Ligand SMILES: Nc1ncnc2c1ncn2[C@@H]1O[C@H](COP(=O)(O)OP(=O)(O)OP(=O)(O)O)[C@@H](O)[C@H]1O
């Protein structure tokens with residue numbers, strides 16, 4: 318009785334020794350790999366810090382109340398970015414009011430209610446994925462053809478916001494679907510087993526549980542839209558706007574103003590551009606901070 | 620039992636209210652097979668994506684009894700259990716055939732609303748699945764969606780007491796349910812099911828992830844529950860079936876000519892008979908551990 322067990326355990330010990338010996342050889346490869354990972358991380362970080370550093374160095378001296386309060390001007394001492402800041406914030410608000418609810422509702426429908434085996438649902442899914450990969454300038458052309466000219470909206474802020482919203486839809490839909498999919502099915506089953514309707518389960522359990530992920534995706538989409546230039550140039554965002562924009566007026570946004578200023582010959586405008594970049598960064602960081610706050614607030618472990 | 624159940628539910632709770640008449644506890648004094656029939660399954664079967672997983676189940680489940688479903692893995696116990704409250708509806712590929720009468724009404728009849736069925740027939744799953752919110756909100760979910768809002772606090776306390784969890788959580792009702800231990804989570808899920816006052820409670824291996832103490836607590840609970848409810852449990856634990864069940868149904872797998880495997884009901888009888896002198900030799904082989 319004792320014999321076989323003993324040999325077995327000797328074999329086991331040998332196997333362990335062998336695998337321990339093997340580890341030493343692998344550890345060189347492992348450390349090379351680790352160094353590579355670390356290096357890759359550093360590339361991104363260093364690039365980011367260099368950018369941040371130069372922008373802060375150039376821009377901070379110009380970051381003053383004038384920049385926030387004044388309209389653009391040919392005189393760098395008086396030039397400000399107020400209309401562009403207002404327009405960027407307004408666009409963000411329009412996106413939050415239009416594109417976000419549509420994107421989240423689409424994601425909820427596709428993930429929770431749609432008959433997934435139907436060909437038309439699969440066609441819709443495929444198209445959403447393709448839309449996410451379309452260059453933004455194409456969305457600009459679409460906006461020009463349909464909103465600005467077709468609907469006769471003209472080159473107004475609303476048209477620009479709507480086209481940015483359209484461009485934002487696929488990314489937000491895809492990330493919101495991912496967040497919904499991460500909610501375990503057992504939650505849905507638990508709710509349904511209590512006699513709740515699917516809508517009640519989605520509304521009261523699934524959606525709240527997915528909020529952190531949905532918020533993260535939404536804010537990333539929003540941030541990208543706020544930093545976008547190309548499609549807005551296409552739908553006729555003006556370059557020089559000295560009044561406060563409204564939904565149905567001409568407008569310019571921060572990225573366009575920045576681009577405009579950098580092109581000017583006076584050195585002061587380069588500094589102003591850097592300062593405007595700091596303002597844009599501040600807006601984006603605030604939005605991201607909000608997303609992180611939402612995520613921490615609603616974070617759940619399964 | 621700690622206290623009588625609250626009767627604050629103002630919901631008209633009925634597929635057809637008259638079937639609820641005679642809801643008394645008299646039947647508990649009757650011998651098991653003369654008690655009112657709650658489920659009457661006739662040639663019930665299930666196919667998943669065309670592949671038959673269960674066929675020809677003829678089984679009566681009686682009021683105020685605990686019925687245990689036993690059998691080897693993959694024989695269709697969970698599948699059968701899900702037929703009883705139409706949870707199979709949630710699996711798109713599942714097709715149920717045959718009839719399953721609940722108080723003489725076919726659960727799969729055209730005018731039956733699956734939501735209404737699940738309000739009356741609660742379910743507890745193998746893996747505890749509390750909602751990612753507070754203990755209180757977990758138990759309150761059912762009453763809230765079903766509009767039983769009066770006396771919610773009392774209702775929740777009742778449910779937690781009945782599930783033998785109240786003393787452990789009464790000071791932390793507003794804390795997250797995911798912070799509870801596995802056994803506590805499972806009792807929370809039971810409390811959640813009890814809070815909507817169903818007529819029947821289905822439990823799919825409710826103790827499979829629990830320690831002996833939690834298991835004992837849940838077994839006590841089942842015995843306790845049958846005075847008011849009808850309980851159906853799936854279990855792999857023969858001792859558990861022997862301890863808690865009045866009736867036991869043995870399922871097994873039939874190998875078809877073409878190598879297809881399909882779950883069948885082999886035998887259903889009083890638990891005592893199933894474990895001492897079963898009439899089918901396959902049952903005997905299974906309960907004595909010589910599985911064939
Ligand atoms: N959602 C599903 N889709 C396809 N087939 C399924 C599905 N659920 C179960 N089956 C199949 O149906 C058969 C019975 O499964 P079921 O889960 O009912 O068995 P069980 O008796 O509960 O087993 P266990 O004791 O392991 O839980 C199995 O062959 C299984 O593969």
Ligand SMILES: [Mg+2]
Pocket residue numbers: 696697698823853
């Ligand atoms: Mg099972």
